[in-house]
Amino acid sequence: MTAFILVAESFTGGLVWQEVTERLTASGAEVHPATLTGLGDRRDEAGPDTDLETHVADLVRLIDGVTDPELVIVGHGYGIHPVLGAADRRAERIARIVYLDAGLPQDGDPALALIADPAVREELLQPTGTGWGIAPPTAEEWQRWGSVEGLSPAALDRLTGLAAPQPRGTLTRPLALTGALAAVPTTGIICTAGGLSIAVVEMLVASGPPQFRVLARPEVGFFELATGHWPMLSAPAELAETLLRAAAGQGHRITPPAEELPVFLRPFLLDLPEGARERLDRVDLHLPEGEGPHPAIVFVHGGPITADLRPTPRDWPQYVGYGRYAASQGVVGVTVDHRLYGLADYGRAAEDVAVAVELVRADPRVDPDRIAVWFFSGGGLLTTDWLAAPPSWLRCLAATYPVLAPLPSWGVGVDPHFAPTAAVAGAGGLPVVLTRAGLESPEIAATVEEFRTAAADAGVQVETVEVPHGRHGFEVLDHTPESVLAVERAMASVLAHLRA
Template sequence: MTTFVLVGGAFTGGWLWDRVAARLRDAGAEACPVTLDGDPGAGLGTHARELTELVDRLDDPELVLVGHDYGIHPVLAAADRRPDRVVRVVYVAAGLPSDGDPALLLVRDETVRARLGHDTAPLPAPRGEEWARWGSLDGLTADDLALLDRRAAPQPAGTLTEPLRLGGAVDRVPAAAVMCTADGPGVDMVEMLVRTGPTHLRKLAGPGYAFFDLPAGHWPMLSHPAELAGLLVRAAAGEGRRLTPDDDQPAYEEVEFLLETREFPYERLGRLDVYPPDGEGRRPAVLLVHGGPVQADRSPTPRDTPFYRGYARHLAGLGVVGATVDHRLHALTDYARAADDLAEAVERLRAHPRTDPDRIALWIFSGGGLLATDWLAAPPPWLRCLALSYPVLATPPGWETVEARFRPVAALAGAGRLPVVLVRAGREHPAFAATVEEFLTAAGKHGADVEIVDVPEGRHGFEAFDRTDASRAAVTRAARAVVDRVTGAA
C-alpha cells in the first residue's frame, strides 16, 4: 500500500488536498494531508521535526512525500532524516532548494522579501487577487479563491527565513517533479538548464529523477485534482520523463574556447580581470558579463573558465582591452547586487591606465541579459555598444522572483541610438527565445539600432556545445561588430 503524505505551500493546510486525497483513495492508495504548526514562533525546523515525527508514526511500507511550494522544504528535510522510510519525494509547483537555502529565495513578491528581512511577525494570508503574488491563478474558479480566502492562515515568518538543513541522505531518495507550466518552466526548460546551467542541476539528469508537465497554475490540487492525483500515482510507480545526460559532452567550464587565441597577460583587480592588447597607450575596452544564476561556490568561477578567458583574449587580439567580471548573481533575487558589481567593475575598467574611458562596450550573456536594463534606460555617452549573446531579456515563466526593475524591454524607450549587437541562437529554448522576440518588437517600435548575428543551428551556449564552422563564424562576426562600434569604425 502506498501512502501519500501531502504537504501544501504557505498559508495552507491539509484541507488544500481534499480533492486530490479523495481521488488517491479511489485509486487504492492512502492519503495523509498535513497541516503543519501555525504557531507564530514556528520555523522551518519546527515543521521539519513535525513531519519527521509523522513519518516515524506511519507504518505503511511505501511512503511518498509530496511537497507543494514551501512544503517541499520540510518534505526534503524529513526525507533527509529518514531516507530509508521514504520511497519517493514529489515536487509540485516547487523550487529546487539546496542545503542552506531559505524558502524566502523562492518568494515571488519582492515586498514580502523586503519585509521578512527585518520583520519577524507572521505574514497575513493573501485575499482574492492577492494570491497572484504567490503564483499563477490559472484555472482557479471564484469558488476556489473563496476557499483559499476562507481557510488560509497566517504564515510564521521563520518558516520562510530559516535555512534548509540537509545532510545529503535525501540524494538517495528517488524524486519526481510535477512542472505546472502555466506557473513556471516545463520539462524542456529544465533539460536546457541541466545542459547549460549551474552544475548542481546536473544531478537531475539521471535515473533518480522523473518529470511530468501539467498545464496548470500554482494550485493544481484545486484546478486539476484528477490530473494531479493521476500523476502522483504514476510518480509513485516510477514513471515520468527522464532527462538523458550527454555523456560525451564535456562540462561547460571544461570546454576550450572555439577560436584559437594566444596568451595575453592579465591583471586581477577585485572582481575584474583586464586583458590589455599589445602596444602602449589607452585603447577601447569590452567588458564580458557572464550569465546566471551561478552557484556561489562554483569552481572555476566564470572569469576563470576557458570560455570567458577565450573571449577576452580574442578581443585583445583584435586590439581592444578585453575584460571579465565575476558578479554575484547567485539566485534570481540577486540581480540588484549583480548590477552593483557590474557598475563597480565598469568604473574600475574605465580607470585602468590602458583603457580609453570614453570608449566602452558591454557584452552580456544568457541570464545576465536582464542586467542590460540600466544601460539601456540611460546609456552614458562613453558606452559605445551593448552586445547580447542568447540573452534573457524579459522574465520567462518561473523567474517571477526577479525584481520588477530588471526589464530590458521596457528600458528600450531610453536607449536612443545606442548600438546593440544581438547574437541569436536558432535552437534557443522557446521561453528564452520569446523574450528576445519581445525585445526586438520593442526595438522596432523605438527605432533602436540593432544588428542581429544569427546562429541558425546553434543552441544556448553554442560556443561550447556546437563547435561548428558556423559557430566560429558567428563569434568572429559578433566580435568584429562590437570592436568596430567601440572603436568608432562603424
C-alpha cells in the same frame, strides 16, 4: 499499497487536497493531507515561536504514525521545505520525494531567500494583528506566489477562504539537512503555466552549471502538467494520476551530457593565441599590443552559478576566448567575476559589474570614452541600468543568447527592477547587438522577442545576429562555420561602434 503525505504551499493546509485525496483513495492508496501548525484550519494553533522546525516536527510525527512501508511524501511550493527537513530525519521511511512545482532548496536556505526585492520582502513580512503572522494573499495577490492559470473564480475564492496567516519563522528559519536524502528517489512535477518545462530542465543539465547534473540521475523522474501553480484545484484528476505514476517510478528521465567535461570547461570555437593578461580584483584584462589607450569590451557572464564553482567564469574557455579575441582585434578584452549566485543576487551582481567597468575606465591603457559591455545568458537582466540611462562613453551594448525578462518559473525571486524590456525605452541612440540562438528554449526566446518588439517601438537600433542552428552556449557546444561566422559578425559590429 502506497501511502501519500501531501504538504501544500504557504498559507494553506490539507483541505486544498480534497479532490486529489478522493481520487488517490479510490485507487487504493492511503492518503494523509497534512495541515501544518498555524495553517489552514489549524490557524489558531500558531504562536510567535512557530517556525520551520515546528512544521518539520509536524511531519516527522505524521511519518511515524504511518505504518505503510511505501511512503511517498509530496511538497508543493513552500511545502517542500518542511518535507525535506522531515524526510532527512526519516530517510529510511521514504520511498520517494515529489517536488510539486517547487524549488530545489539546499541546506541552510530559508524559504524567503528567493524573494529578492526588499520592498516585496518587507511587504510580505508585515505582521497581522498577532504580530508574528504574514497576511495571506487576497484573491488578486495569489499570482505573486505562482501562476493561477486554470483556477476558476470559485476555486480562487475557495483558496482565499482556506488561507491563514503564515508564521513568520516558517519562512525565515534556514532549512537544516544532513545529506541523508542523497539516495532517496525523487520526482519533479512541473506546472508549465509558470514558464518552466522539462525542456528547460534538459537545457540546464546540458549547458548549465554542474549542480544541475544531479537532475540527470536515473532515480530522478519528471512530469509536466499544463496548468498553473495550484493543480490540486485546477487539475485534480490529472495530478492524482501523475502522483500514482510517480509512486510507481515512472516519469521522464533527463539524459546526462554525453561528455564528461562540463560544458563550461569545453573549448571556445576559435583557436586564439595566448596574449598578455592581467588580473585586477574580480577583473581580468586581456591586453592588445601597443601602449594605447585602447577601447575596451567588458564581457559579463551569465548565471546564477554556485559561489564555490571553480574555476570561476573569467577562467572558463568561453570568456577567455572572447577576451583574447577582443585583444587580437586591438581592444582590451575584460572578463568579470560577478556574484550572481542566486535569483536574489541581481542587485549585487549589477554593482559588481558597475565597479568593474569603472576600474577598467580608470586604467591608463584604456580609452575611458570608448567602452562596450557585452552580456550573456542569465546576465542579460543586468543590461537594465545600461539601457535605461546609457552614459555617453558607452558606445555599444551587446547581448548573446540573453535572458531579457525574469522567466515565469522564477516567481518573485528576481528584483522587479531588472526588466530590460521596460528599460530599453531609455536607450536612445545606444546601439544594441543581439546574438540569437535558433535552438533557444521557448521561454528564453520569448523574452528576446518581447525585447526586440519594445526596442522597435522605442526606435532603438538593434542589430540581430542569427545562429539558426545554434544552441544556448553555441560557442562551446556547436563548433560549426555558422557559429564562427556569428561570433565574428557580432564582434565586428561591436568594434565598428567602438571605433566610430
